[in-house]
Amino acid sequence: MAEIFDSKRIYFPEDPELRILGTVEKLAQWRHFNRGPAFIRIGRRIGYHGSDLNAYLSAQRVDPSNEAA
Numbered sequence: 001m002a003e004i005f006d007s008k009r010i011y012f013p014e015d016p017e018l019r020i021l022g023t024v025e026k027l028a029q030w031r032h033f034n035r036g037p038a039f040i041r042i043g044r045r046i047g048y049h050g051s052d053l054n055a056y057l058s059a060q061r062v063d064p065s066n067e068a069a
Contacts, residue, residue: 004057005050010040012047021053 013024030036037056040047
């Protein structure tokens, strides 16, 4: 599977690239409920490693051909 996010970069919730996952508010809700991609705290800021974002997206993959009928 192709990587969407640069694995060597740290993304912040306000970065436009993260809109693929949802709004800033949605990301905050996920963090509050321990859902969504792994994140890091940098002081008071929140960051996401690109590799963690790619891993999260890969884990969300659904293959309809493997679904039970």
